[in-house]
Amino acid sequence: QVRVVESGGGVVQPGRSLRLSCAASGFSFSTYAMHWVRQAPGKGLEWVSLISFDGTNKYYNDAVKGRFTISRDNSRNTLYLQMNSLRTEDTAVYYCVGQEVFGVVPMGFDFWGQGTLVTVSS
Amino acid sequence: DIVMTQSPLSLPVTPGEPASISCRSSQSLLHSNGYKYLDWYLQKPGQSPQLLIYLGSNRAAGVPDRFSGSGSGTDFTLKISRVEAEDVGVYYCMQTLSRITFGPGTKVDIK
Numbered sequence: 001q002v003r004v005v006e007s008g009g010g011v012v013q014p015g016r017s018l019r020l021s022c023a024a025s026g027f028s029f030s031t032y033a034m035h036w037v038r039q040a041p042g043k044g045l046e047w048v049s050l051i052s053f054d055g056t057n058k059y060y061n062d063a064v065k066g067r068f069t070i071s072r073d074n075s076r077n078t079l080y081l082q083m084n085s086l087r088t089e090d091t092a093v094y095y096c097v098g099q100e101v102f103g104v105v106p107m108g109f110d111f112w113g114q115g116t117l118v119t120v121s122s
Numbered sequence: 123d124i125v126m127t128q129s130p131l132s133l134p135v136t137p138g139e140p141a142s143i144s145c146r147s148s149q150s151l152l153h154s155n156g157y158k159y160l161d162w163y164l165q166k167p168g169q170s171p172q173l174l175i176y177l178g179s180n181r182a183a184g185v186p187d188r189f190s191g192s193g194s195g196t197d198f199t200l201k202i203s204r205v206e207a208e209d210v211g212v213y214y215c216m217q218t219l220s221r222i223t224f225g226p227g228t229k230v231d232i233k
Contacts, residue, residue, distance in 0.1 A: 035222075037171075045163075045171065045214055047222035061221075062123075095170060106218045108161045108176030115170060 002026035002111050006096045009116030012086055020116060022079040022096030027111060030054075030074040033099045035109065036081050038092035038118075048094070049081065053101070064090075086120045093117050124149050124217050126225035134233040135209075141202045143228045145215035150195030151178075159219035162191055162200045165227075166211040174213075175200065207232060 008020040020036070036048040049070040050059045058070050069082040079096055098111035125148040135141045151159045158178035163171040173182040175191035178198060188203040202209060210232060215225040 044227045045224045047224065105155065105157055106159065108173045108182060110173055112170040112172065
């Protein structure tokens with residue numbers, strides 16, 4: 001049974017930092033690309049960041065580049081998102097998502113967690 | 123960035139009737155490998171999104187065959203052959219060709 005569980009969300013002041021974690025099980029985590037996708041309250045979906053299966057390639061939305069860092073620990077089946085210099089516009093539910101990739105062909109965002117809410121407010 | 127648009131943004135549907143959602147991209151999503159890098163997701167009320175269709179026309183595991191996806195390089199369509207009450211929610215298209223972007227979403231509810 002696939003499980004994707006995010007943690008680490010909460011209320012934080014602008015300019016501060018937060019680290020999100022995502023524990024995955026029930027699928028071959030070390031062979032999956034992993035993403036963070038966020039959803040501001042009442043809004044649509046926004047892709048945040050991608051890390052390749054082995055952690056060698058990382059990509060970011062321009063809105064978070066230079067402030068957020070994605071990483072993974074395949075020995076612990078865990079994905080992370082270090083968020084620095086947080087802004088009020090970063091307030092959102094953050095989803096951890098697994099994606100199978102065959103060569104360079106992406107198979108869709110298969111596995112989604114329930115999300116963790118990050119609120120940036122003074 | 124590739125801009126994704128959807129129409130309509132709101133779609134009242136009648137159970138048992140067909141429904142269709144359009145998605146358009148600002149650039150072709152046809153990769154040189156022949157695949158169309160366009161997925162469809164459904165976010166049911168209070169739930170996380172779920173994958174429906176990947177690479178333009180491939181149904182994800184467990185997705186009912188009343189859902190189908192089609193399209194060319196820039197124009198894509200999600201069709202529901204006979205809507206069921208459980209199909210309500212927000213439907214998103216998403217491109218993965220370059221810097222992943224989502225469409226604004228189409229809210230489907232029962233008339």
